[in-house]
Amino acid sequence: MVNTEINSHADPSANRPIWARTMRVLHDVFLANGILPFVLVAAIIFMGIAEPRFLSYDNLFNLGRHSTYLIIISVGQMLALLVRGIDMSVGSTVALVSVTTALAITGTAQAIPDAPPGLAIVAGVAAGMLTGAVVGLINGIGIAVLSVSPFIMTVGMMSIATGVALTLSGGMPVYGMPREFGQIFSNASLHGLPVPVLYCIAVLILGYYMLNWTVLGRRIYSLGGNLNATRLAGVNTTFFMVLTYVLCSVIVAFGAILLTARVNTGEATLGTTLLMESITACVIGGVSFFGGIGRISNVFLGAIFVTILTNGMNLLRIESYVQQIVLGVFLIAAVVVDQIRVRMLRQERIETG
């Protein structure tokens, strides 16, 4: 009789020495999650030893609050990476959204002097989110319809968005936000939790639901995993590609509104470090540059890691340009490790296949 068993393999690790089993577990953790769990643990231990203040309640609280912006922007970046793209324009989108939001708020307040501040805030948030949607729509159309490479398209957008932001603001910060704006999006807290943290949790929950429990999420992963196979399966890939970039920029816009509330001005220079940091957070969090692979929980941890890194280096009084070097090294290392990991996954396939 022909053996129809295509593959079966017994677990050979049962009676190996403890260190071998430990290595095996670490190996599996690496294949499943990449470099992140290792560097995160290392960073926390190192910082705890090098600077005891790092583990103080105040610093951890501060760190949690501070990380929310990067987490949100990284979730947006993650969507672009998942569809095998990239969003180089996240930082300038933040700047542009900050300016349009602030201008809409101050503009509304000027146009209708005795309007309640709520009206101006609603107008500002709407303008900001709309700005994000338009940026994402243009990125998406360029990439999915006109077949411009995601890198080139979003680098172009980076320049455009920065230029528009500077033009609109005349290169000056936009002042005059109502106090309530800062309250609602930055300073208030609920049961001891600052509102940015709550918004961040909401973005993470919605993102998790969208990516893991909806058809849209499956589309985002399959677009990056195999665009052609997705098309052959009868999916309108162009539509979903554009939609993904719109979602990416809308999420980034939301982060931008929170940041604007924190600094209490519209600034065309806001968010300059976010591009580097969000890509690093995603890649360290195991989002593959080859598309289709990545978990939001790990992107969350990746963003926490990047925040710990910058926060820790600040505590250690490391100069900001040295920090840039460190961040760059981590990004490149993460990509190299990602490639090694992909190769190891293929190797597994050959060995067990």
Place this chain on the structure above:
Amino acid sequence: MTLAQIAPTTNVTAKLPHQPLLSARGIEKNYGGNRALKGVSLDIFPNEVVALVGDNGAGKSTFVKILSGAETHDGGSILVDGQKVQMSTPNDAHENGIATLYQDLGLVDCFNVPQNVFLGRELTGRLGGAIPFLRHTEMRRRTADLLKELDIRLPDLARPVSTMSGGQRQAVAISRLLLGDVRLIIMDEPMAALGVDEGQKVLDLIARLSRKHISFFIISHNMEHVMTIADRIAVFKNGNLVGVVRREDTTREEITSMIVHGRT
């Protein structure tokens, strides 16, 4: 027991009903001045495996693409169950119960088995009648059922298909096709990229499926596979159908001669 013994040994004519599942009538295809198909007529009946052989450039892939709706034709017509049909998109073919296994298999490497099987037709439910969600458990269950029905055994459905061997991936791709109401599966060189053992397993799967009332139309270069699996063998040369012979009535030598000399 060898595969030849597993393959259907019933009298082929007795098994063929009068009504073909699919009929191609005088199919013509021109690429510029190049006449890739010069009026090919071929019937595929329910529950049979038809192999298509011929030299490179004979027009096999072109013919198969036309039947699967991936390519238009310039002359002739296609009938399904005796009814003339339009076959201009893969969806048209799918609606007529015809599915095609593409060369690159159409799988998403980083997806596991149920995710691939249900790609593009995910099952959803509504939580509390309102919030849509993916029915992961149900999709896993149905995939397991489907694979069981097809006698396909895979080590772990939760593993990404990138970790699976060529033959396992082929099995996933084939079961993907079978999720819908499929009566005919078209394959262009399905065993070409596989090792000997893997190819054998796919042949075995085809043999089993053909006993579950699914027809196959398979392009292959491998004469041994063809003689093992096919009920009938069609030979193309230079865009013409040289002839169709029943496997019992022919030999490898005769088929080779038809391929080379273009006559029966």
